[in-house]
Amino acid sequence: SDPSSSTTTSPSSAAAIISRFQQYLQINTAQPTPQYYEAIDFLLSQAKLLSLESQTIEFVPGKPLLLLKWPGSNPNLPAILLYSHTDVVPSEHNKWIHHPFSAHIDDNGNIYARGSQDMKCVGMQYLEAVRGLKASGYQPLRSIYLTFAPDEEIGGHDGAEKFAESEVFEKLNVGVVLDEGLASPDENYRAFYAERTPWWLIIKATGAPGHGAKLYDNTAMENLLKSIESIRRFRASQFDMIKAGLKVDGEVVSVNMAFLKAGTPSPTGFVMNLQPSEAEAGFDIRVPPTTDSESLEKRIAEEWAPASRNMTFRFKQKGSANDKFGNRMITKTDSSNPWWALLEDAIRNAGGKLGKPEIFPASTDARYFRRQGLPAIGFSPMANTPILLHDHNEFLNQDEYLKGIEIYESIIKAYASYMENIGENRESKDEL
Ligand code: MET
Ligand SMILES: [Zn+2]
Numbered sequence: 001s002d003p004s005s006s007t008t009t010s011p012s013s014a015a016a017i018i019s020r021f022q023q024y025l026q027i028n029t030a031q032p033t034p035q036y037y038e039a040i041d042f043l044l045s046q047a048k049l050l051s052l053e054s055q056t057i058e059f060v061p062g063k064p065l066l067l068l069k070w071p072g073s074n075p076n077l078p079a080i081l082l083y084s085h086t087d088v089v090p091s092e093h094n095k096w097i098h099h100p101f102s103a104h105i106d107d108n109g110n111i112y113a114r115g116s117q118d119m120k121c122v123g124m125q126y127l128e129a130v131r132g133l134k135a136s137g138y139q140p141l142r143s144i145y146l147t148f149a150p151d152e153e154i155g156g157h158d159g160a161e162k163f164a165e166s167e168v169f170e171k172l173n174v175g176v177v178l179d180e181g182l183a184s185p186d187e188n189y190r191a192f193y194a195e196r197t198p199w200w201l202i203i204k205a206t207g208a209p210g211h212g213a214k215l216y217d218n219t220a221m222e223n224l225l226k227s228i229e230s231i232r233r234f235r236a237s238q239f240d241m242i243k244a245g246l247k248v249d250g251e252v253v254s255v256n257m258a259f260l261k262a263g264t265p266s267p268t269g270f271v272m273n274l275q276p277s278e279a280e281a282g283f284d285i286r287v288p289p290t291t292d293s294e295s296l297e298k299r300i301a302e303e304w305a306p307a308s309r310n311m312t313f314r315f316k317q318k319g320s321a322n323d324k325f326g327n328r329m330i331t332k333t334d335s336s337n338p339w340w341a342l343l344e345d346a347i348r349n350a351g352g353k354l355g356k357p358e359i360f361p362a363s364t365d366a367r368y369f370r371r372q373g374l375p376a377i378g379f380s381p382m383a384n385t386p387i388l389l390h391d392h393n394e395f396l397n398q399d400e401y402l403k404g405i406e407i408y409e410s411i412i413k414a415y416a417s418y419m420e421n422i423g424e425n426r427e428s429k430d431e432l
């Protein structure tokens with residue numbers, strides 16, 4: 001038979017691997033109407049070919065979470081969880097050079113798709129790494145779980161949050177979680193030991209309504225603008241520390257205005273000669289794990305939305321700072337956490353380089369596992385790649401993707417072969 005044709009049709013060939021990645025990318029799982037069942041069906045068909053055990057769980061109807069298992073030979077040892085989310089953020093199709101669900105590969109080998117970086121790459125790379133390890137005859141000591149979860153991009157409340165709090169999860173006896181990281185424009189991969197927690201703040205001003213021609217105090221618009229100015233100054237103070245090179249993204253509080261809602265609408269536009277009695281603004285705030293959240297809350301109550309200026313505030317989302325044992329949600333990177341050193345070694349052994357441990361500047365579902373007191377590491381093997389998550393023209397180069405599979409084979413092997421019984425009695429250890 002023709003050897004070249006058998007290479008291209010073999011499931012382990014690069015062409016077959018890339019084609020499976022494209023297939024996953026082509027499923028439209030964009031919020032707010034992700035096609036979850038199509039994604040799960042595709043992943044399940046892959047899991048069957050790999051003889052993995054599978055279970056689909058719907059903590060909330062219509063929001064399936066796929067749980068796969070490669071059983072280890074020693075089920076008493078805590079297991080490894082390879083975590084990914086199936087949903088992606090929406091995209092403005094007509095502003096992309098290739099349609100975001102085409103998974104088009106250009107002449108440079110760049111694969112364009114929403115989710116190519118965040119984080120369908122990682123989900124499929126886990127599966128491909130499992131395929132490679134199985135083909136090599138590897139047998140894990142620890143059980144390996146793969147989770148494909150819904151709704152990360154809208155907060156993870158009906159996905160990872162419920163999963164991490166479930167009895168199903170407790171029974172898995174997970175010892176360490178891998179979740180997403182970020183692309184790196186240089187040759188060093190990035191790994192994250194913590195993340196900023198999201199506070200989605202809505203402030204509302206009320207004030208006296210009146211004629212558009214009148215100057216008077218305590219209008220809703222004026223009250224809101226004073227707050228916006230105060231928030232803008234705070235934002236600048238945080239950004240200045242980054243600009244001065246004193247801090248990096250994950251170490252300061254970010255505040256960005258997400259919306260402004262004010263005015264009196266009419267069929268022909270906003271009414272111009274009427275000062276509205278209400279005005280609202282929404283802010284995406286990200287709080288580092290080291291920030292004193294009480295003082296930030298005080299700042300919000302006293303400076304950004306003071307009752308004395310007829311302001312109120314509420315949180316659309318407010319992540320917790322501490323885990324369920326009252327500890328800060330920070331995964332250790334020192335010798336007390338062998339998973340970190342194992343990760344570093346495994347990446348190096350596969351020919352990759354890892355930069356310094358970082359705080360993830362945005363938010364991931366890893367926070368729900370850290371909240372359970374578990375070590376969770378954010379890592380997406382994308383070096384030499386511009387950071388394009390949530391951006392137009394998100395892409396990942398196919399060679400980087402293939403390299404990432406080798407990196408995961410090395411990591412999974414190191415993790416699932418690790419003998420030491422760790423990750424147990426965490427609660428009592430913290431009390432000592
Ligand atoms: C705030 S929920 C997390 C959604 C997304 N990963 C983000 O960081 O914006
Ligand atoms: Zn993500």
Ligand SMILES: [Zn+2]
Pocket residue numbers: 089118153389390
């Ligand atoms: Zn995202």
